[in-house]
Amino acid sequence: MASDANNNWHALSADRVLQKLDSTTRGLSTEEAARRYKAFGPNELEEGEKLSKLDILIEQVKNPLIAVLGLAAVISFMADKFIDAAVILAVILINTLLGFFKEYSAEEAILALRSQASAEARVLRDCPETGTCQEMRIKSQEVVVGDIILVEAGAKVPADSRIIEQANLELDESMLTGESVPARKMAEALQEDLITAEMDNIIFAGTVVTQGRCKAVVFATGMDTEMGKIAHQIARTEKAKTPLKRRTLDLSKKLMILALVASSLTLVVGFWRGFELIELFLFTLAMAVSAIPEGLPAAITVALAVGVSRMASRHAIIRKLDAVETLGSITAVCTDKTGTLTTNQMTVQKLFLAGRIVDVSGVGFQPKGDFELDGVPLKASEDKSLSMFLKIASLCNDASLKSHKEEEDRWEILGDPTEGALLVAAAKAGLDKSELEESHPRVDEIPFDPKNRYMSTFHRTGSAELLALLKGAPETILDMCSYVLDRGEVKELDQKRKEEFLKASSQMAAEALRVLALAYVTIKPEEVDEFKNKGPANLIFTGFSGMIDPPRPEAIRSVHLCKRAGIKVTMATGDHKITAQAIARDIGIYEEGSKVLTGSDLDDLSDEELDGLIQDTSVFARVSPKHKHRIVQSLQRKGHIVAMTGDGVNDAPALKAAEIGIAMGITGTDVTKETADMILTDDNFQSIVNAVEEGRVIFENIRKTVKYLISTNAGEILTILVALVFMAINVLIFTPVQILWVNLVTDGLLVVNLAMEPKEEDVMDQPPRNPKENIINMDIVKNVLFVAAFMAAGTLLVFTRELNGGDIHRAQTLGFTTLAMFQIFNALNCRSEDKSVFKIGLFSNKYLIGAIVASIALQLMATTLPFFQMALGTVALSLYDWAIIFAVSSTVFIADELRKLIKGKSLIRI
Template sequence: MPPPPDWWSLTSEEVLQELRARPAGLTAKEAEERLERYGENVLREEARETRFQVFLRQFKSILIAILVIAAVVSFLVGEPQDAAAILIIVVLNALLGYTQEWQAGEAIEALKKMLVQRAVVIRDGEQQEIDAAGVVPGDIVLLEMGERVPADLAIVEATSLQVDEAPLTGESAPVDKAPGRLPPGTGLAERSNMTFAGTTVVNGRGQGVVVATGMETEFGKIAGLSQLVTAEATPLSRQMDVLGRDIGFIALGIAALAVVVGLLQQRGLLEMFLVGVSLAVAVIPEGLPAVVTLTLAIGIKTMMQKNCLIRRLPASETLGAVSVICTDKTGTLTRNEMAVVRVKTPGAEVAVTGTGYAPEGVFLLDGRAIDPGDYPGLRQFLRAVLLCNHATIAHDGVGGWRIFGTPTEGALVVAAAKAGLSRDDAPAAVDEFSFDSTRKRMTIIYREDDGDVAYVKGAPEVLLARSSGVLVDGSVVALTDDLRETIREEIAGYASGGLRVLGAAYRPLPAGLPRTADAVEEDLIFLGFAGILDPPRPEAAEAIRLCRSAGIDVIMITGDNPLTAYAIAEDLGLPSEGALTGTDLEALTDDELEERLRVTKVLSRVTAAHKLRVIDILSRKRAVIAMTGDGVNDAPALKKASIGIAMGIKGTDVAKESSDMVLVDDNFASIVAGVEEGRREYDNIARFTRYLLSSNVGEIVAIVGGLLLGLPLILIPVQILWINLITDGLTALALGLEPAEKDVMQQRPRDPGEPILTRAAFTIILALGALLGLLTLYVFSGLYHIDLDRARTMAFTGLIVFELYNVLNFRSFRFPLHRIGFFSNPALLYAILGSLALQVLVVYVPVFQDFLGTAPLTLADWGLLALLGLPVLLAGEVYKILRSRGGNPRVLPTR
């Protein structure tokens, strides 16, 4: 098929001719042939992973691979119970990860809605309602208010037609549509003679001829682009793979070294092979993958309470690593509810309070509440915008209000309602001249007691040019050139402040005046103009302040007007040196744009390609980027970003499928709450990873130390597995529930390239691990020559007791226990008690004694172990005191 022409550069007649279509529509036979040729009008989605594929993906980890190898080796050397224990934990870990991810996918499916279900077309000269999947190029589609556009259309007829194109272009204001020819280079957002699949008619009606369907639509092209973008691996996934690789090498190295040393000591080969297996098992933290998965799963539940639906387990932690948030404006930073915030009449200027579409608020003059009825000019203005209007407001029955009509017209109706005005006592309307993009005004004529009156609403500069008088304090005065210029400057001031400006005028119509638009809309009496704004969410400013204190850069990326975007940024306290448009971006080199992004935080009129470029440039500095979006134009960037965040309310299905997280309430503040939770998750993962590794170091020191001293094997493999999987697992999981540190949102974002095992962490792991191992070695060496089973039980139990002291150290390495509160994590206390209870069972219950090779201990033995463990806790507390004197380099100075 040859490439399609630039449909917007053709007249509607030329489009019909090109498509071999006609106003009476296609015949049923033609439609059937074209459906066979072009295919169904549906988007090709990436196939959802099967349950089995999601399950298999849980095994794509180096650490998991090492555990499977350890299980195979254990089985081959005659330790089937060890192999079974390892495989059970691997499978349980996979099942848990699978369950969480599949449930997230099911939640996404529940959020999805069909973009278009039905469409009204003309076929065989008659209107027919058909499944939108059956729409084909050349079909004539009828458009009515409230309907979604089923395909890309060239406008053939239009009456007051306005379309919400935010899902495609990001433009928050409805776009006027009318037939006509446009220059070949006209951009997507300026193609006023076309409507696009996935957009919604918010006013008027019209007809269009289908020029593209399915994946050939603008919507489909961007959806296809998003499928070509490869999702980035999360920082945690990369770090855990590096950790797993390092642990694997260390395990092999230590095991091999031990075997060599033993053979040099003339020990038997089978004995040394058993020692080597024991050391390999000791090195590998078998419980780590399960604890990470459980912690992330618990975090996902917490995230959901914060309105963040996580689609992939590691994504919740990635959110905590974010250093740049690229956020949409409309509905995310703002309420997505247009509201009149100021009204300027020739006699007064008032501010209007209230939020949303609820008809509740007051009018303020110089900060003082007034009754609009006491100001004739203000009341007449509000009456005019109410009568020259088709929007209505209604209570939704559950505590909220909604509008029917365009958001701008709805805002004017709400403002009039705040003044106590309604259409209940309105006179009869007798004529109307609809709004279009050329006239930029609309008029409705009403029959009142003193004759017909025309009420006009539209662009204030257009109304001003057609006016001869103004209403001041209830009296009409002549509109002089000086006064006209003053009003123009006032209008410009509103526009430069980011307000959408709409004016109103009226005219009592003399008898015999021709009822044409040109005749009626002359010699008007100008009433004033309103400043309309999609107001910022009240919590957004605090969320941005919190981001700044946390060292997170916020960049507003929107398809909206740059003046509006910049004004919203100022209101929210987002500092920016001006605003960059998509055209500006194209004129800058990558290096120049990188430099501008340091100071300019507002990007407007941007395309999907622009967003991808911004992500690439920000990624140069290893930034972890969160990108929000709702439209299909956002999908490629959502997939490319470190974490893509789709809107749950106004987001398209394509955006949700391309994201890592769905924002259930579309609220920027929820992202920041998610960042705080993500930081807590990572801190806790680092805590229990280091804790588990310190425990493993203790096991290695004890085993290797015993080997060098010529002692029998201190711990057998099954005992090491018991420690790593059960007792350490319980306490590590409880560490995953540790509350966030009080200054977690005053710390700079962590470097995504920084390993979990930093130099400081490695040092403390070795120091405390060595202390655990030496204490265990001390206990064993004093008893093994008397009773080997009792000595091994004392070492086995002692190591667990020492680790239970040690876990308290890893709650924080900045604050001592009395600062963080001994009872602030009750789950950890329960885990410590539970671990002790399990060890009591192991020591005294015969079936466990047989399985784990233990012998009963006396009360004095337990008391000795409790006393020997105290230095472990003391060492950690001393370390915290010494370290706290140097401060925390990650905590940012107060801005």
């Protein structure tokens, strides 16, 4: 039978669940399991409809700018300019292939979900009506609804299942819920209105058992599981179109119009002036090729690739090239808490020892830190209360602390993270668990039970008595205590003092600390059974431990930098509201007056109501995958460009919906990494700030290249049109091949290297760009006209001065060389919008300086070598001619430097 998605399995008794699934505690028969498998399919995630390689390739060539370049290639071919046509086609091919290989891997996200399933499962089948059942091991794909599965510590759950029986069961569900602490499970029925993280009698596919064991009945397999629902959400989530794609589309249309208008105008004016039709037609085609900046896609690709390289060295791997620029546009970061803002390593931060508060330094599992009482160092060897507390913490503990073999400073916990935190605290005081166990061997134990809410271990001490050690819930442990270890002395514990201690426990909990109480008592060996049956009594209370998954120190700085850069930071986590708010306050995300909403709050809000609150909300707690998805969409409806960070499977749909999805490289799941646009190799929130910086640099560099291309093209067009309309001559100012040569020497070399410009100092002091802002703004338009006027005036001056001497070839050579040099000087102008080239460093972009040298060398060859003189129609120029050319063409550089100086932002520095 199929599982009914509307059943609240957690709210039904185990017997009722078995009845509805037509199963028993002894499992299914092989025949029944085979029938269900045939009817409902394997327990695996559907791959979904996958784009073919051809589909992805076609997507790459849909860009209108590629179409413009294709037209330019056709025009060049028609004009018998086969070399230019080949170059343009090569640019199209390279750009398309780069985009194809980057985008293809993104379609593999859904496949990564398959790796989250268990390779095999333990089930009960063909059990006799009486006698002992024998378990079977089958492939997880063969698990069906109604199967009785058995899981224990270390196992991965094969399907969503309702617990029937359990013993000390805990699971790591962080991949689904975002909870940093393992979820403790039970078998009893629960209330109906619960979110996924609160369903304590359900085990979910893909989660891992960290402690205990259980028997459960499967109620959902494959795409019906919580994991399957996430896979379905990823598949139907449309990836947001990035700002770069929107801006490039807009720019492409403008460039197409510019090319058509300029070419048409040239043709009409030339025809009106009476130029020979064939000559004019070839000239117009050459001008059209020049007006279409075929170097732009290559320049954008280079700018993005350089950004990718820089970011890789700063611990951020980009999976999609245009994501680099998009990061520079983000206005909101929606981040998970566990493992992203925090270390994902539970850490003891405070101890309460009979009225004394001891601060514990150090973060994570590395056993380095100190104990301080009122700012004064406290040593366990000199304080009996602290020593006894830490001894209990180490011995009443099933976890183990191991150093990483490859990295001495990297430590890991095997077992429950909470117990691991206690173990690390003891290790900070120099207490080694293995040495303590040698001198105090464990002889018996009482495992933790949710009903009893404590754990107890019994140890030999070398005397006739045993040492019974306990840890558990504060109110439970205190209720069993009659004495307290106060500054090394055992004193009676009255009710008034118990209430004072409980008040201190509540205060620690209000600070988002997870509080455990520790106690001990000495008993005789023959009293162990009575201790177990009747329960502990007359214990000696030693204190509380307060632990938390602490914030990363660098995350605090990163959040501050994000706010300085005008970026809204929002936390969305599966943790409890108090914990989330406390961490957010420590990091700087939460400020007084901002709102904290829970998943249940979101369920009660419409999209319109959420949109009205989203700007003032800094923390979302107890949220599920669908909630994170809604949060991202709400931010987008409010006009934000959203970056979503995460590490668990539960984050994948929201990552895909966001303009930028950011996955954690160390703790992140395969699904998250495949869905994300960027992966942080160090799981460090600081790397996001670095990425934002690089993204802003990339956009500015793209804008600089576009400004250069448009201004040089405008200079060429204005020069040609003025010469055609106002000069009473019967020859063209340039030959068609000279126009193409200038286009090759300047656009082909300089624009790509201009895209490699280093960052400007104040890049992170600027607010995020308006998401609707185009690459070409009004400042660029004004500057283009300013530069174009200088180019046209200077080129025409040199051309007409020589033309008056009667040598048309010398005039054309001087004119087209002057135009080329104008464009070379203009490349220096475009390195910054408002800062002098001497302020940013004349030689700071060595690639551009090299390209300038190469361009000048090529122009010298064009006027010096006989082969080029014959092909281009040029003549040799004297040193005096070159001096004139440099003097005239440098005016565009001098004028722009003066413009920047007038703005008052230029300080000379070479």
